[in-house]
Amino acid sequence: MxxxxxxxxxxxxxxxxxxxxxxxxxxxxxxxxxRSVYGPDGVFTLGYFSKFFGKKYYFGTLLNSLKVTLCTTVTTLLLGAPLAYFFTMYKIRGNGVLRILIILSSMSAPFIGAYSWILLMGRSGVVTTFLKDTFNIQGINIYGFVGILVVLTLQLYPLVFLYVSGALKNIDQSLMEASLNLGCSGVKRFFSLIIPLVMPTILASSLLVFMRALADFGTPMLIGEGYRTFPVLIYNEFMGEVSGDDGFAAAISIIAIIITALIFMAQKHASNKLAFTMNALHPIEPKELKGVRGVLIHLYSYLVVGLSIVPQCYVIYTSxxxxxxxxxxxxxxxxxxxxxxxxxxxxxxxxxxxxxxxxxxxxxxxxxxxxxxxxxxxxxxxxxxxxxxxxxxxxxxxxxxxxxxxxxxxxxxxxxxxxxxxxxxxxxxxxxxxxxxxxxxxxxxxxxxxxxxxxxxxxxxxxxxxxxxxxxxxxxxxxxxxxxxxxxxxxxxxxxxxxxxxxxxxxxxxxxxxxxxxxxxxxxxxxxxxxxxxxxxxxxxxxxxxxxx
The missing domain is CATH 1.10.3720.10 (MetI-like)
Known part of the structure; x- marks a missing residue:
């Protein structure tokens, strides 16, 4: 009121x-x-924006950022949403410890993850050296787009996991039982019932992942090796001792704000259209896992969490x-x-x-x-x-x-x-x-x-x-x-x-x-x-x- x-x-x-x-x-x-629309002489100009969109080098940086950010958003959803579903629907052994590790990996600085993967799979990394000396296998190229995507995915998927886990707690057990009675279970139930119910939450977590990935500076700077992204370009243009240009850096910054604002408004619009209220009088009760399905779900859970936390553990070891x-x-x-x-x-x-x-x-x-x-x-x-x-x-x-x-x-x-x-x-x-x-x-x-x-x-x-x-x-x-x-x-x-x-x-x-x-x-x-x-x-x-x- x-x-x-x-x-x-x-x-x-x-x-x-x-x-x-x-x-x-x-x-x-x-x-x-x-600063972005006035030159050093104090005259109004759109020259900085024309420079950005007129040169492939700069505009390509925008495309690079959007590419890595969109791919990161998709991969975090592919990892985080199923993991949240498994943790809610089934009794995962070591659930409490795994949750703490997931939370810890989400709260660490992303660039530490980049540094960790360099130590593990860089040109002189321990895994790279082992594969080369033992099997004469050349290591995977962890630098560039692939490296940025791996680091950001493993660091940001916990955000999707935490958001979707919270939404799943609001789903009533009766809905699950009704779907089962109608012959809808497993993968089919996940896509036809669960995903539509938690779609507003998925959009909210996707927005947060998108914002975090787009704004990340340390990861592409450490592991990008020439793969230009927006934050790195802004930093180089502003801080460069020779080619530094405050006006141009300001123009790029304004473009970044416009992009994030448009994404934010699109997400809010979609969320408002899909929004509804759920109240779980009978929350979902996790079930015991048995057989091959149980093995596969546990293997998936341990593998995803392990990949996200092992690099940090290795950094601690090397210290x-x-x-x-x-x-x-x-x-x-x-x-x-x-x-x-x-x-x-x-x-x-x-x-x-x-x-x-x-x-x-x-x-x-x-x-x-x-x-x-x-x-x-x-x-x-x-x-x-x-x-x-x-x-x-x-x-x-x-x-x-x-x-x-x-x-x-x-x-x-x-x-x-x-x-x-x-x-x-x-x-x-x-x-x-x-x-x-x-x-x-x-x-x-x-x-x-x-x-x-x-x-x-x-x-x-x-x-x-x-x-x-x-x-x-x-x-x-x-x-x-x-x-x-x-x-x-x-x-x-x-x-x-x-x-x-x-x-x-x-x-x-x-x-x-x-x-x-x-x-x-x-x-x-x-x-x-x-x-x-x-x-x-x-x-x-x-x-x-x-x-x-």
């Missing part, structure tokens, strides 16, 4: 939040748009091996960790400082925005809620470029500081905590707050003493998910960082580029450990085995 805007304490908070978004999101994005640059030698040591903590220790500290500071701001803003969006609905709060979700469809590298261009000159110079890193993380990751806070607040009856106010308690005291404690689980769950995505953030950090603000992900990336695989493996292990610990804390607090983003 909408209400009129009032200039009370919540009205001032609304104005302050809108002002913050205007300064740190709308202004940089509008400035980016202006304890003796190394000299690109070469791993016989014997074990802790030298890589000593080097990592002595030379890169500041990046670990920076990660905690930057992500921790951003998390505090995110929690505060998310709680306020969620309350305003649910309890104080009006034109101003609806506008703020809409603006807060804009970063969901804007690639991280684009946000980084927009902020660096905007805040590298008066009236507000914060480039190269911790503040710009914190602001970028807040803008990018705030939507996760807002959504979880809104979801939990919608379940809290407003009559509880009204009763407190009727007893003489002020609105703000009621908010902090009554409402926030009741929202605690949703706030903490969203905050932990935001934390995990922040400590694994690369696409924005790689553009905004300086020597003093270098984060853990940037250090890992730069060490891989330099060929210091031992140190990179040690830092990756630290990051993986932080991610795993954060996930376990989330599952303990939320008392849930499922994570959605």
């Amino acid at each position: 909408k209400s009129k805007f009032k200039l009370d304490v919540w009205g001032y908070i609304t104005i302050a939040l809108l002002g913050a978004y205007a300064i740190f999101l709308l202004y940089p994005m509008l400035n980016l748009l202006r 304890f091996l003796k190394t000299e640059g690109l070469v791993f030698k016989d014997g074990y040591w802790l030298g890589s960790y000593r080097t990592a903590f002595s030379k890169m220790g500041s990046s670990i500290v920076n990660t905690f400082v930057i992500a921790g500071s951003a998390l505090v701001v995110i929690i505060l803003m998310a709680v306020l925005i969620a309350y305003l969006a649910v309890r104080r609905r009006n034109a101003a709060t609806n506008t703020m809620d809409l603006i807060s979700m804009m970063p969901y469809i804007i690639p991280g590298s684009v946000i980084g470029i927009a902020m660096l261009i905007c805040f590298n000159r008066p009236p507000l110079i914060i480039s190269g500081t911790f503040l710009i890193m914190i602001v970028a993380l807040v803008i990018r990751r705030l939507p996760y905590t807002i959504r979880s806070s809104v979801a939990i607040l919608q379940q809290i009856p407003i009559t509880i707050e009204e009763a407190s106010i009727s007893l003489g308690t002020s609105k703000m005291k009621t908010f902090f003493a009554i409402t926030i404690p009741m929202m605690a689980n949703g706030i903490v769950s969203g905050a932990i998910l935001s934390w995990v995505t922040m400590i694994t953030e690369l696409s924005t950090a790689i553009i905004l960082y300086t020597g003093k603000t270098k984060t853990l992900t940037v250090s890992i990336y730069t060490e891989v580029i330099r060929g210091n695989y031992g140190v990179a493996a040690a830092l990756s292990t630290v990051l993986t450990s932080l991610t795993a610990l954060s996930i376990l804390i989330f599952m303990r607090i939320s008392k849930s085995k499922d994570i959605t983003m």
Whole structure:
């Protein structure tokens, strides 16, 4: 129910939040748009866009990105949807452990997966060397399009799995029994009944996979080997020492935003047309698996999960091996960790400082925005809620470029500081905590707050003493998910960082580029450990085995 805007304490908070978004999101994005259509001489021009679409080199990059992104979306659906179906319909041995591994693989930084596959199946990888020395078989070419597709698929299929698993829980057992009575079972039931029922969820998970794959920077940069993608092109055009062109980079960024916005609107339109409500009074009861079918389903489940988690395990293993640059030698040591903590220790500290500071701001803003969006609905709060979700469809590298261009000159110079890193993380990751806070607040009856106010308690005291404690689980769950995505953030950090603000992900990336695989493996292990610990804390607090983003 909408209400009129009032200039009370919540009205001032609304104005302050809108002002913050205007300064740190709308202004940089509008400035980016202006930069894309005005040349160095200040004259309006569409030359940058003409350059992009007029040269096969640049337009081919767009086609490359769309190709790898669409293929990744399809392959993640082919892996994730059946896996979710098997986990829901049948009793899979080791179900709990497998779910944790799936969640962990989904939360790790994608570029670590690329680095892992280089160690395994690169030109000097352990699998490549074994096949060549033992069977004289040349290794599979893991670089280029194939490598990007493999890494992104194995890193993003858990998103489809988690979304579809949640939707399957809302299907009533009676529907399954009715289909069985009509002679519809197995594969036929999966395609004729299950897929149509969970189609809105499949579209939602496909959108998230598409956005993540399109915006990924580290994977194509590490394993692409010349396979040009949008984020890499934007980075090279903006950061290039010789050929760098801010205007052209801005134009490419605008094109990226238009593409993601169109995909987002198409997905929303399709979801709205297919949307319906399901309520499972009798949730699906998993059945025992027997015979050949049981063996095949278990084999599929273990193989998919194993392929997604083994590369990370191998990175952890190599972090304890003796190394000299690109070469791993016989014997074990802790030298890589000593080097990592002595030379890169500041990046670990920076990660905690930057992500921790951003998390505090995110929690505060998310709680306020969620309350305003649910309890104080009006034109101003609806506008703020809409603006807060804009970063969901804007690639991280684009946000980084927009902020660096905007805040590298008066009236507000914060480039190269911790503040710009914190602001970028807040803008990018705030939507996760807002959504979880809104979801939990919608379940809290407003009559509880009204009763407190009727007893003489002020609105703000009621908010902090009554409402926030009741929202605690949703706030903490969203905050932990935001934390995990922040400590694994690369696409924005790689553009905004300086020597003093270098984060853990940037250090890992730069060490891989330099060929210091031992140190990179040690830092990756630290990051993986932080991610795993954060996930376990989330599952303990939320008392849930499922994570959605």
